[in-house]
Amino acid sequence: xxxxxxxxxxxxxxxxxxxxxxxxxxxxxxxxxxxxxxxxxxxxxxxxxxxxxxxxxxxxxxxxxxxxxxxxxxxxxxxxxxxxxxxxxxxxxxxxxxxxxxxxxxxxxxxxxxxxxxxxxxxxxxxxxxxxxxxxxxxxxxxxxxxxxxxxxxxxxxxxxxxxxxxxxxxxxxxxxxxxxxxxxxxxxxxxxxxxxxxxxxx
Amino acid sequence: xxxxxxxxxxxxxxxxxxxxxxxxxxxxxxxxxxxxxxxxxxxxxxxxxxxxxxxxxxxxxxxxxxxxxxxxxxxxxxxxxxxxxxxxxxxxxxxxxxxxxxxxxxxxxxxxxxxxxxxxxxxxxxxxxxxxxxxxxxxxxxxxxxxxxxxxxxxxxxxxxxxxxxxxxxxxxxxxxxxxxxxxxxxxxxxxxxxxxxxxxxx
Numbered sequence: 001x002x003x004x005x006x007x008x009x010x011x012x013x014x015x016x017x018x019x020x021x022x023x024x025x026x027x028x029x030x031x032x033x034x035x036x037x038x039x040x041x042x043x044x045x046x047x048x049x050x051x052x053x054x055x056x057x058x059x060x061x062x063x064x065x066x067x068x069x070x071x072x073x074x075x076x077x078x079x080x081x082x083x084x085x086x087x088x089x090x091x092x093x094x095x096x097x098x099x100x101x102x103x104x105x106x107x108x109x110x111x112x113x114x115x116x117x118x119x120x121x122x123x124x125x126x127x128x129x130x131x132x133x134x135x136x137x138x139x140x141x142x143x144x145x146x147x148x149x150x151x152x153x154x155x156x157x158x159x160x161x162x163x164x165x166x167x168x169x170x171x172x173x174x175x176x177x178x179x180x181x182x183x184x185x186x187x188x189x190x191x192x193x194x195x196x197x198x199x200x201x202x203x
Numbered sequence: 204x205x206x207x208x209x210x211x212x213x214x215x216x217x218x219x220x221x222x223x224x225x226x227x228x229x230x231x232x233x234x235x236x237x238x239x240x241x242x243x244x245x246x247x248x249x250x251x252x253x254x255x256x257x258x259x260x261x262x263x264x265x266x267x268x269x270x271x272x273x274x275x276x277x278x279x280x281x282x283x284x285x286x287x288x289x290x291x292x293x294x295x296x297x298x299x300x301x302x303x304x305x306x307x308x309x310x311x312x313x314x315x316x317x318x319x320x321x322x323x324x325x326x327x328x329x330x331x332x333x334x335x336x337x338x339x340x341x342x343x344x345x346x347x348x349x350x351x352x353x354x355x356x357x358x359x360x361x362x363x364x365x366x367x368x369x370x371x372x373x374x375x376x377x378x379x380x381x382x383x384x385x386x387x388x389x390x391x392x393x394x395x396x397x398x399x400x401x402x403x404x405x406x
Contacts, residue, residue, distance in 0.1 A: 020234065021390065024227035024258070028363065031223065031256035039257045048261055053234035054242045055227070058251055058259035127391060159391035160231065164364075187224065188330060188362035188403040192393060200391045 009069025010037040011095065013062065015044070015088070017078025020053045022105040025164035026072055032183035033171060040065060044088050052076045062091045067098040074163070075106030075126060083114045083136060093117065103155045103170060105163030112156075113137035122151045126159035127200045145201035147192055158200060165192045212272025213240040214298065216265065218247070218291070220281025223256045225308040228367035229275055235386035236374060243268060247291050255279045265294045270301035277366070278309030278329060286317045286339060296320065306358045306373060308366030315359075316340035325354040329362035330403045348404035350395055361403060368395045 010030050012023060030037050043049045046061035073092070082088055093115040096102045104112050109125040110133045112118055119139040124146040126133065134142040143149050148157040148166035150173070157166035168191050172180035184191040213233050215226060233240050246252045249264035276295070285291055296318040299305045307315050312328040313336045315321055322342040327349040329336065337345040346352050351360040351369035353376070360369035371394050375383035387394040 019231070020227040021231035024223040024256075027256045027258065028222070028224035034256075041258060053227075053230045053237075055230065055244055056261040058261065128389065159389075161367075161390050161392035185403070186331065186362075187364050189364035190393070190395060190402065199393065200388070 007034070007036060007038040008100070009066035010039050010072065011065040011069045011099075012039065012041050012072045013043070013074070013092065014041055014049045014057055014059050015078045015082055016049050017052050017076050017081075018049065018074050019076030019106055019160060020051045020055055021160050022074030022076060022108065022163050023051075023072075025161060026103070026105065026167040028187055029164060029167040029171065029183055032186055033175070033179065036175070037070070044091060052078070062095065065095060067095055069099060070101045070103065071095055071099040073102070073104045073108035073111050075104070075108040075110070075159070079107040079110050083110050089114050099153075101153045101155065101170070103157075103167065105157050105166070106159045107133055109133055109156045110136050112154075113140050118154065121154055122149050123154070123156040124149045124158055125156065127198075127202055128159065130202065145198045146195055147198045148195045150195070158198060164189065166195075169193070169195060210237070210239060210241040211303070212269035213242050213275065214268040214272045214302075215242065215244050215275045216246070216277070216295065217244055217252045217260055217262050218281045218285055219252050220255050220279050220284075221252065221277050222279030222309055222363060223254045223258055224363050225277030225279060225311065225366050226254075226275075228364060229306070229308065229370040231390055232367060232370040232374065232386055235389055236378070236382065239378070240273070247294060255281070265298065268298060270298055272302060273304045273306065274298050274302040276305070276307045276311035276314050278307070278311040278313070278362070282310040282313050286313050292317050302356075304356045304358065304373070306360075306370065308360050308369070309362045310336055312336055312359045313339050315357075316343050321357065324357060325352050326357070326359040327352045327361055328359065330401075330405055331362065333405065348401045348406065349398055350401045351398045353398070361401060367392060368398075372396070372398060
């Protein structure tokens with residue numbers, strides 16, 4: 001598919017200890033609509049970052065990202081340290097404030113929450129890490145049972161694989177269900193279409 | 204989880220134009236059993252390779268891979284050129300002949316088929332690219348309707364997302380269903396457990 005200046009930036013934020021599928025599930029979906037979006041991978045200082053599964057991915061500095069794009073923030077064990085990195089959180093705040101949409105997967109919600117932008121908004125996160133994430137920012141309206149949650153321009157998903165369902169839901173909202181279904185079909189992915197059906201919620 | 208010399212190498216073969224989720228779905232599963240496997244990413248010459256979704260991943264040369272490990276061969280648009288790269292196919296043959304198990308996702312089956320090691324074996328592949336893959340090696344017993352196929356030490360899966368189901372099936376066969384179910388649970392992944400149920404088969 002053509003990639004030209006008419007596409008919108010889809011900015012993926014990476015960091016050491018990011019969860020591989022949090023990133024590359026959504027990235028696979030966005031790759032199905034590459035006539036709409038161009039993917040870019042960014043980290044605080046740029047260069048190689050290493051996923052929790054030992055994949056080394058090359059990135060550009062976050063200051064190079066087009067701030068008017070869509071922002072994707074994954075989770076992973078690296079978030080436990082990163083929420084206390086004021087430089088990173090400030091950069092993330094800058095990008096998130098200007099982004100057309102902000103999407104988080106798994107414990108990526110803890111990073112966005114730390115910016116304050118989730119305060120008084122509905123959001124969800126990884127179910128096995130739910131209590132930790134919620135404790136980092138009680139000002140957020142954390143939803144315990146949801147595959148993903150949309151609150152205005154912010155989408156947050158449950159753990160890991162839920163990011164795929166959420167980004168398909170995002171595509172459906174923006175470009176119609178048929179476009180999302182076609183993306184899922186090309187990925188041979190059985191899309192869990194209902195954001196309220198959450199088999200992994202701990203009640 | 205501990206990573207020591209007692210782990211088995213899980214060698215992932217990358218190339219320009221590999222499909223992101225073909226790789227990082229299975230990698231996420233294997234990361235859940237990192238007490239058993241250590242992940243390594245390899246390409247023909249090593250260095251940066253770029254996925255079909257523009258992710259740049261750093262690799263080691265294939266000659267550095269522990270040949271006694273498990274081998275994962277993803278698909279993607281890059282396979283269309285790579286099946287005619289004799290140097291690559293010969294290196295792949297060398298690793299695949301010695302591997303304890305060989306797993307392919309999507310059109311990665313075309314690469315393994317080109318080595319000849321799939322001849323007279325049952326295998327499947329991406330459903331939208333099925334006829335192309337089958338045409339590249341008619342000596343293989345290509346199965347049109349299957350989420351994944353196991354034939355002795357060779358596992359082949361349908362397109363993209365099917366790789367996750369297959370690798371969970373591989374884990375189940377090797378270490379029991381409970382171990383696979385626990386991996387899926389940590390990934391918040393709704394595992395399609397039945398290899399014969401294939402909603403994407405074109406009949």
